[in-house]
Amino acid sequence: MLNITNLHAEIEGKKIIKGLDLEVKPGEVHAIMGPNGSGKSTLASVLAGNEDFDVTDGSITFQGKDLLELGPDERSHLGLFLAFQYPVEIPGVSNINFLKAAINERREARGEEPITAKEFLQMVKDKASLVELDNKLTNRSVNEGFSGGEKKRNEIFQMAMLEPTLGILDETDSGLDIDALKIVANGVNTLRSKERSFIVVTHYQRLLDYIVPDFVHVLFDGKIVKSGDKSLALELEEKGYDWIKNEREKVSA
Amino acid sequence: MEIVESKNTLAPFSELAKSYSQINEVNASSLIKKLGDFRFPTRRDEYWKYTPTRAVEKTNWQFSSDLPEELNLPASLGNGPRLVFINGNYSEKFSSQEGLPKLSSAEGSSVDELSSPFNPLADLNQLLPQKTYKLHLMKNEVVDQVVSIVHIFQGENIISQPYMEVVLEEGASLKLNEYHVHRGSSTFSNSFSRYQVGRNAELGLDLIQEGKGESFLHNQTIVNQDKDSRFTQNTFTLSGNWVRNNTIVNINGKNSEANLNGIYIPSEKEHVDNHTIIDHKVAHCESNELYRGVMMDKSTGVFNGKVFVRQDAQKTNAFQSNGNVLLSDFATINSKPELEIYADDVKCSHGSTTGQMDDEALFYLMSRGISERNSRILLVNAFAEDVLAEMVNDNLRGYVEKAIKEKLSGVSNGE
Numbered sequence: 004m005l006n007i008t009n010l011h012a013e014i015e016g017k018k019i020i021k022g023l024d025l026e027v028k029p030g031e032v033h034a035i036m037g038p039n040g041s042g043k044s045t046l047a048s049v050l051a052g053n054e055d056f057d058v059t060d061g062s063i064t065f066q067g068k069d070l071l072e073l074g075p076d077e078r079s080h081l082g083l084f085l086a087f088q089y090p091v092e093i094p095g096v097s098n099i100n101f102l103k104a105a106i107n108e109r110r111e112a113r114g115e116e117p118i119t120a121k122e123f124l125q126m127v128k129d130k131a132s133l134v135e136l137d138n139k140l141t142n143r144s145v146n147e148g149f150s151g152g153e154k155k156r157n158e159i160f161q162m163a164m165l166e167p168t169l170g171i172l173d174e175t176d177s178g179l180d181i182d183a184l185k186i187v188a189n190g191v192n193t194l195r196s197k198e199r200s201f202i203v204v205t206h207y208q209r210l211l212d213y214i215v216p217d218f219v220h221v222l223f224d225g226k227i228v229k230s231g232d233k234s235l236a237l238e239l240e241e242k243g244y245d246w247i248k249n250e251r252e253k254v255s256a
Numbered sequence: 257m258e259i260v261e262s263k264n265t266l267a268p269f270s271e272l273a274k275s276y277s278q279i280n281e282v283n284a285s286s287l288i289k290k291l292g293d294f295r296f297p298t299r300r301d302e303y304w305k306y307t308p309t310r311a312v313e314k315t316n317w318q319f320s321s322d323l324p325e326e327l328n329l330p331a332s333l334g335n336g337p338r339l340v341f342i343n344g345n346y347s348e349k350f351s352s353q354e355g356l357p358k359l360s361s362a363e364g365s366s367v368d369e370l371s372s373p374f375n376p377l378a379d380l381n382q383l384l385p386q387k388t389y390k391l392h393l394m395k396n397e398v399v400d401q402v403v404s405i406v407h408i409f410q411g412e413n414i415i416s417q418p419y420m421e422v423v424l425e426e427g428a429s430l431k432l433n434e435y436h437v438h439r440g441s442s443t444f445s446n447s448f449s450r451y452q453v454g455r456n457a458e459l460g461l462d463l464i465q466e467g468k469g470e471s472f473l474h475n476q477t478i479v480n481q482d483k484d485s486r487f488t489q490n491t492f493t494l495s496g497n498w499v500r501n502n503t504i505v506n507i508n509g510k511n512s513e514a515n516l517n518g519i520y521i522p523s524e525k526e527h528v529d530n531h532t533i534i535d536h537k538v539a540h541c542e543s544n545e546l547y548r549g550v551m552m553d554k555s556t557g558v559f560n561g562k563v564f565v566r567q568d569a570q571k572t573n574a575f576q577s578n579g580n581v582l583l584s585d586f587a588t589i590n591s592k593p594e595l596e597i598y599a600d601d602v603k604c605s606h607g608s609t610t611g612q613m614d615d616e617a618l619f620y621l622m623s624r625g626i627s628e629r630n631s632r633i634l635l636v637n638a639f640a641e642d643v644l645a646e647m648v649n650d651n652l653r654g655y656v657e658k659a660i661k662e663k664l665s666g667v668s669n670g671e
Binding site for chain 2: 051053074112
């Protein structure tokens with residue numbers, strides 16, 4: 004489904020990702036962990052098509068297409084979704100209207116009929132209950148005046164509405180209390196299926212107690228330096244990121 | 257003392273006066289004499305610093321009395337009472353006076369109130385007036401239907417100088433749609449409207465301006481408000497090669513409210529200038545101003561909002577805000593809010609912001625599958641929403657939104 008080969012990316016001339024390889028197959032959940040500044044969020048941004056980052060080398064294919072050739076909107080149409088670490092507040096743009104526009108643009112791109120009002124409203128009702136998002140919030144301007152937890156739940160709500168084949172969660176757990184974390188994780192788990200994959204970017208192991216990954220990768224200095232199953236996350240939690248750092252230093256020494 | 261370069265202004269005016277005299281059957285030579293002292297403003301005049309008038313000045317404008325066969329007005333104007341003017345001439349055929357308050361001819365009025373800002377174009381309107389009209393609402397007369405005043409400007413090198421007076425006596429209430437559209441190859445509309453809002457009267461007005469071709473649009477609005485009155489003017493400048501709006505509101509009676517709002521969305525080399533003056537002369541009044549500009553391509557814009565709070569105008573609440581978003585690196589906006597306060601117990605604020613479109617928001621919307629073009633439209637509409645929400649008459653809201661959308665689409669196609 005997703006194939007990243009030798010990816011190099013930088014922002015304003017500063018190299019962040021330095022030769023990253025990753026393959027994600029349908030139905031898999033991959034956790035990407037790593038210390039601050041290791042390039043986790045950059046990877047998420049590059050996948051979604053944020054133009055602030057320049058890809059200088061390597062390739063990304065998604066659903067058989069060259070992802071780097073596509074704009075953020077086209078990537079979304081192909082089934083990619085990024086849950087933002089810092090969801091943007093957009094005053095004056097209603098959550099509901101923009102989601103309807105998004106769904107219909109995707110349907111148009113796929114040669115499908117626009118969604119009916121009835122279908123859409125039912126969908127909003129179902130998906131909002133998935134993350135216990137208040138009706139009032141779904142009707143408000145995008146993220147405007149939302150609490151931190153509400154913003155993250157809104158991201159998962161949008162993901163549920165857009166039904167992606169690959170969901171990327173960029174530190175969705177950061178700043179969440181344990182109750183909100185459970186709600187968010189529960190929403191994600193409900194969306195798990197044989198066809199749908201996830202990349203879960205996180206700094207903390209805690210989230211992975213609730214969203215249990217198939218693979219855990221440790222990102223350090225722009226590269227994946229260690230991969231394993233969920234036990235790797237626990238080991239990391241126990242030994243800390245210094246463990247990775249020290250190991251790397253030993254290797255280079 | 258200022259030394260002003262002397263110019264030969266007689267040549268264009270002799271033609272203009274001749275054209276005017278033919279249609280209005282007045283003596284051309286006496287008109288030329290009347291126009292003798294007239295000169296166009298230049299950018300050395302503070303009031304005209306950012307709006308050049310050379311292109312207006314150098315055209316040989318003519319008056320016209322031709323009437324078209326068809327109008328092709330936006331359907332959303334509705335079928336309510338309507339006054340239609342073509343190149344400043346009233347057209348009975350296209351108008352519908354049913355349900356309309358009394359309409360009478362008005363005498364061109366004195367220009368003394370204009371003495372403070374230097375505005376020769378308003379003077380020109382008064383020097384060569386076309387037939388003038390007056391809408392007069394009697395005491396407590398309430399017009400339920402929205403009244404449309406439609407001005408169509410067309411032809412080549414055609415000048416129009418409409419003058420309109422709207423008088424609301426005590427307790428009267430009126431909602432107006434003013435639709436000014438330039439359709440010709442080169443047209444100059446030099447309009448003048450005067451609104452008298454009596455005690456406890458209410459006047460709401462949406463002004464929609466469109467200009468195709470080489471259009472020049474100068475619109476002078478003067479408002480006088482009595483005690484307990486309310487006045488709202490929303491100006492939507494959807495297009496126009498050269499647009500200058502001057503609105504002057506004199507708040508003469510206590511406990512009154514004035515609202516001036518506007519949206520302008522110039523593209524290519526269009527120029528839009530909004531000058532407003534709100535003069536708080538008495539106590540316990542409120543004024544609100546909200547102008548938002550979306551600047552595209554190589555367009556230029558001006559906002560100059562002046563608020564006077566005179567010594568007697570205690571307990572005044574005056575708020576003014578001008579926001580601009582630049583969608584191009586080549587667009588320019590000159591924004592100048594001015595407050596002159598002589599009273600000591602007032603609440604006044606003004607603010608001006610100019611920025612680019614929020615890239616983060618754009619990326620966020622696009623990442624959800626919305627195209628760049630539609631994302632931009634969503635964001636601009638959100639920016640315009642605060643002004644659109646102030647519209648007096650909802651029936652033209654869809655029309656304005658669509659025009660904004662189409663204009664923005666043009667920009668994306670050009671990229």
